[in-house]
Amino acid sequence: MALNKRERVLLVTTITLLVCGVSYLLVLPLTKTRTSLLREITTQRGELQMIRATIDRVPGWRAQYDALSGSLGKTSERYTATSDVLKKIEEVGTAAGIIISNRRPMPVVEKDVYRELPVACTIEATTESLVKFLYALQTGAGSISVEQLQIVPRPDNSCILRCDIQIRALSGKMEGSGT
Numbered sequence: 001m002a003l004n005k006r007e008r009v010l011l012v013t014t015i016t017l018l019v020c021g022v023s024y025l026l027v028l029p030l031t032k033t034r035t036s037l038l039r040e041i042t043t044q045r046g047e048l049q050m051i052r053a054t055i056d057r058v059p060g061w062r063a064q065y066d067a068l069s070g071s072l073g074k075t076s077e078r079y080t081a082t083s084d085v086l087k088k089i090e091e092v093g094t095a096a097g098i099i100i101s102n103r104r105p106m107p108v109v110e111k112d113v114y115r116e117l118p119v120a121c122t123i124e125a126t127t128e129s130l131v132k133f134l135y136a137l138q139t140g141a142g143s144i145s146v147e148q149l150q151i152v153p154r155p156d157n158s159c160i161l162r163c164d165i166q167i168r169a170l171s172g173k174m175e176g177s178g179t
Contacts, residue, residue, distance in 0.1 A: 079117055079143075079169045079170070079171045080171060081117070081171075082105040082106075082108065082117045082118075082119060083105075084117075084169075085117050085119050085144070085167070085169040086103055086105065086119060088144070088169075089103070089119065089121060089137075089167065092133060092136045092137055092140070093123065093133055095132075095136065096125070096129050096130075096132035096133035096136055097125070097126075097129040097132065098123050098124065098125035098129045098130065098133050099123060099124045099125065100121055100122075100123050101122050101123065101124060102121060102122035103119065103120075103121050104119065104120040104121070105118075105119055106118040106119060106120055106166075113172070114170050114171060114172055115170070115171045115172075116168050116169070116170060116171075117168065117169045117170075117171055118147070118166060118167070118168045118169075119166070119167050119168075119169075120164070120165070120166045120167075121164075121165050121166075121167065122162070122163070122164055122165075123162075123163045123165060124154065124160055124161065124162055124163070125160070125161055125163065126159060126160060126161070127161065130151075130161055130163060134146065134149075137167070143169060143170040144167055144168070144169045145167070145168055145169075146165060146166070146167055147166045147167065147168050148164070148165065148166040149163060149164075149165050149166075150163065150164045150165075151163045
């Protein structure tokens with residue numbers, strides 16, 4: 001059966017439109033899938049770069065951790081009871097030249113992994129000896145911190161300061177159980 005020129009054009013056009021339509025219907029979902037996969041790959045590559053950067057920092061962090069744990073082990077004192085904290089305060093106070101007029105152990109605060117050993121003191125000192133005392137507590141007394149500090153000059157001698165101070169020392173639960 002012979003087709004004339006007009007029928008051939010219509011047949012070629014119909015076949016071309018069918019092929020293009022079917023291809024469009026098949027290619028469009030594949031293109032969307034490809035685009036979403038490319039986006040996901042880009043995101044995961046970025047995450048991988050961040051993970052590798054973090055892994056590259058581990059040796060530096062390990063060195064810092066070892067340095068800190070080494071220095072903590074050397075300078076930190078262990079307090080097992082409030083009496084140990086009171087002794088340390090007495091030692092630091094005597095070395096700094098302050099007079100401790102009143103010491104009051106406060107109730108021990110139990111936490112998950114550690115205990116807080118609070119002590120309240122009333123001291124009399126000059127400005128210089130108070131600074132020495134506070135500096136010695138901060139730098140050389142292990143895990144002791146000054147929680148509250150109230151300073152007023154003594155009424156009869158304004159060169160001498162009367163201070164109410166609350167100090168907390170930290171103690172690990174494994175270090176002791178006395179108060």
